[in-house]
Amino acid sequence: MDTDTIAAISTPIGEGAISIVRMSGPDSIEIASKVFKGKNLKEAASHTIHYGKLIHPETKETVEEVMVTVMKSPKTFTREDIVEINCHGGFVSVNRVLELILENGARLAEPGEFTKRAFLNGRIDLSQAEAVIDLIRAKTDRAMNMALKQMDGRLSRLIQSLRQKLLETLAHVEVNIDYPEYDDVEEMTLEVMKTKTNQVHEEIEQLLQTARQGKILREGIGTAIIGRPNVGKSSLLNALAHENKAIVTDIPGTTRDVIEEYVNVRGVPLRLIDTAGIRETEDIVEKIGVERSRKVLKEADLVLLVLNYGDEWTEEDENLFKAVEGMDVIVIVNKTDLPRKINMDQVKERSKQYSLVTTSLIQEKGIDELEQAIADLFFEGDLDAGDLTYVSNVRHIQLLKEAKQSLGDAISGIEAGMPIDVVQIDVTRAWEILGEIVGDTVSDSLIDQLFSQFCLGK
Numbered sequence: 001m002d003t004d005t006i007a008a009i010s011t012p013i014g015e016g017a018i019s020i021v022r023m024s025g026p027d028s029i030e031i032a033s034k035v036f037k038g039k040n041l042k043e044a045a046s047h048t049i050h051y052g053k054l055i056h057p058e059t060k061e062t063v064e065e066v067m068v069t070v071m072k073s074p075k076t077f078t079r080e081d082i083v084e085i086n087c088h089g090g091f092v093s094v095n096r097v098l099e100l101i102l103e104n105g106a107r108l109a110e111p112g113e114f115t116k117r118a119f120l121n122g123r124i125d126l127s128q129a130e131a132v133i134d135l136i137r138a139k140t141d142r143a144m145n146m147a148l149k150q151m152d153g154r155l156s157r158l159i160q161s162l163r164q165k166l167l168e169t170l171a172h173v174e175v176n177i178d179y180p181e182y183d184d185v186e187e188m189t190l191e192v193m194k195t196k197t198n199q200v201h202e203e204i205e206q207l208l209q210t211a212r213q214g215k216i217l218r219e220g221i222g223t224a225i226i227g228r229p230n231v232g233k234s235s236l237l238n239a240l241a242h243e244n245k246a247i248v249t250d251i252p253g254t255t256r257d258v259i260e261e262y263v264n265v266r267g268v269p270l271r272l273i274d275t276a277g278i279r280e281t282e283d284i285v286e287k288i289g290v291e292r293s294r295k296v297l298k299e300a301d302l303v304l305l306v307l308n309y310g311d312e313w314t315e316e317d318e319n320l321f322k323a324v325e326g327m328d329v330i331v332i333v334n335k336t337d338l339p340r341k342i343n344m345d346q347v348k349e350r351s352k353q354y355s356l357v358t359t360s361l362i363q364e365k366g367i368d369e370l371e372q373a374i375a376d377l378f379f380e381g382d383l384d385a386g387d388l389t390y391v392s393n394v395r396h397i398q399l400l401k402e403a404k405q406s407l408g409d410a411i412s413g414i415e416a417g418m419p420i421d422v423v424q425i426d427v428t429r430a431w432e433i434l435g436e437i438v439g440d441t442v443s444d445s446l447i448d449q450l451f452s453q454f455c456l457g458k
């Protein structure tokens with residue numbers, strides 16, 4: 001078990017002028033006391049915050065003005081003593097604080113090590129730990145709520161109740177195997193087993209059905225805005241970004257200059273593809289229009305195809321329609337403030353299987369309708385995220401599929417008249433697989449692998 005004290009910069013979610021250096025472990029308070037000038041932290045009550053200065057113990061130089069939070073074991077995230085040092089200022093000063101802490105006895109935490117300690121100390125289960133990863137990555141409020149819900153243990157409780165059902169069934173079988181003298185016991189047992197197994201099988205199926213939406217909420221819907229030059233693609237991008245406060249992020253694990261732009265439309269996170277392409281090609285007169293469109297289409301889950309109301313339908317428009325066949329498309333006829341030149345009957349005919357919206361972006365008209373069309377497409381009516389347990393984690397989805405498979409095997413085994421102990425193996429397997437989701441039957445190497453995915457400081 002870890003007994004040293006770890007430290008890292010724990011970057012808060014969202015932007016902010018305040019950075020936090022977090023320490024966890026038995027020496028946290030001792031180490032903080034060495035460098036903190038202010039209240040005696042060793043005498044501070046748990047969960048209190050104190051203003052003071054960080055002083056270098058040798059040079060006596062003031063490093064930072066800080067607020068220090070003291071949280072004592074066991075009522076903390078890791079169940080260890082935690083000290084959080086809040087400092088304003090940017091990257092440089094927060095790094096100086098971290099350095100000072102490390103010089104005075106803490107060890108730099110590995111990625112995910114705080115959460116790993118919380119898990120190992122029984123504070124959270126594995127699916128909750130993974131929810132922390134999702135939380136860090138959550139791009140929109142909705143995805144954030146989903147991650148929080150999972151952290152609440154909602155998914156865990158559901159999985160536990162499924163496991164409980166399977167366990168009861170297995171216990172039932174054990175009892176009956178111990179008393180084989182009754183006739184038709186085997187038959188009765190198989191009947192109970194079949195019913196219960198079917199129930200759990202169905203519940204897993206339902207969980208998996210939420211998985212697609214869950215994934216979308218977590219990663220964002222890859223959205224391509226395409227159309228001929230000058231139809232209003234950039235204007236559309238700006239309208240969506242203004243209305244919905246675009247979030248620009250670095251993609252984790254790639255080079256610094258790759259950015260992704262997210263907008264949150266009625267709770268649907270759109271990950272806008274190649275916005276640089278839309279924003280930067282203005283001067284080059286977008287010669288590459290259709291070429292570029294083909295490229296971004298490869299990545300897209302959703303296409304916003306823009307047409308010009310004030311211009312005739314062209315062959316290029318026709319080509320774009322061909323390129324998006326079979327995809328989720330919203331057709332936008334923009335510039336309705338201009339005299340109509342486009343043949344709307346033709347547009348309607350061509351857009352039969354898609355949503356069709358008319359806009360005048362310059363007059364800010366039609367944007368509401370467009371947003372509604374986007375929401376409708378992905379939530380098919382009035383899906384209320386608050387009431388659903390989403391499964392959005394790839395590992396969970398995989399395990400649920402495997403558990404479902406094992407239960408399916410059990411059910412067909414029963415139907416084919418297999419001996420009960422054979423069926424039992426499949427049910428036990430499903431029980432074990434479900435256990436992996438909440439970390440009950442999980443191997444050490446898997447734990448290490450999972451926690452290494454964390455950002456530093458979590």
Ligand code: GDP
Pocket residue numbers: 227228229230231232233234235236278286334335336337338359360361362363
């Ligand atoms: P893009 O080339 O497809 O990205 O088109 P832009 O968004 O750059 O727009 C091209 C021109 O059309 C700009 O001068 C816009 O101001 C103008 N524009 C955009 N939307 C409208 C609209 O709804 N009505 C009118 N009249 N002009 C628009």
Ligand code: ZN
Pocket residue numbers: 230233234235278279281282
């Ligand atoms: Zn443009």
